[in-house]
Amino acid sequence: MSLRHAILVLLQDQEASGYDLAREFANSIGLVWNATHQQIYLELGKLNDQRMVNFRHVPQEGKPDKKLYSITEEGRQELIRWLRKPAGPARIRDAFMVKVAGGELADTQTLINELELLAKQRRERLATFEALAKKLDEQGREQNLFSYLTVRRGILDQRAWLQWAEEVRQSLHTDLANASAT
């Protein structure tokens, strides 16, 4: 289980609310580990019970109060312990790819539409990551080495996916043309 470790990694940089973390899981870090707010609030509760994080209440005007969590020394120790152990294999659940594999039974046009939608999302992500990489690079890579490498992974991943999507797009269009010619 390493949702807790992903959270601890994020809290290492700065204190954050559950809501903040959920946003980060939906964006940057979400590329490598994802979690919904429900999971995050639950895990923050457990981490707090085990004194790996603590929080302070921050009342706000016009907005609901929030709890800002910070990592504790125990949390940091736990993180270091975990970092020393070999990481388990990456797990993925990519439903779209399962659809492609089962493409014979699928409607080609439906597949193309989904592909375009996903490609759009990937292009947006790519732009975000590229901007971030540029910023980190200007600030000096060495200072942000691990953030930089993480973002680079995001960039290379999006590019590879988009390149593949282009191949698929062409194949599916050819497929459509053949089908209508029949």
Added chain:
Amino acid sequence: MSLRHAILVLLQDQEASGYDLAREFANSIGLVWNATHQQIYLELGKLNDQRMVNFRHVPQEGKPDKKLYSITEEGRQELIRWLRKPAGPARIRDAFMVKVAGGELADTQTLINELELLAKQRRERLATFEALAKKLDEQGREQNLFSYLTVRRGILDQRAWLQWAEEVRQSLHTDLANASAT
């Protein structure tokens, strides 16, 4: 939930035992969806209850008997229904990437070792996929279009990862050199 759909996709090609499926999940299809044998046997049980698959006993000599499952017409219908619905977003749990993101607290040498291990696995996979792609290509891409596209995804994914790994390797070695120079 689409473990069932991943299984149905695999059974579309040919009948298979739970054990066969587990192997496929560990290899080819495992790149996009993974599952352990426990999950698979459970799901096959449920699919059988719902008449989406059926099986025949195959006694073997020197080896335990096996159950060969096939997809039924109901199973095929369920698969078609699912293929029409938009796929959920891909979910990933990549512990190694979480480690990289938290790299400041990690031991650089440990990271390098893990990186090399993962790179080795990726290179092996790449070779497997490239061989498969070549074979499919020779048989005629159009005949195996969806298998071909799935394999291409595998290839591009491995290459992108390995390219990234090379960047990381160089950065980490520089990092080590700087640390020892201090």
Added chain:
DNA sequence: GCTTCCATGTAATATGTTACATGATTAA
């Protein structure tokens, strides 16, 4: 003698998802 492959499963536990619940503020 030890490990790996074949082949199937159950049980206990841990994780993750979906649905439900609240409520003010701001922008379209």
Added chain:
DNA sequence: TTAATCATGTAACATATTACATGGAAGC
């Protein structure tokens, strides 16, 4: 007025992991 953003949570349910269990055959 409809939706989105901010912010937190609980409960029910579904899915996934880990540990346990069995046992012959083949290879080192």
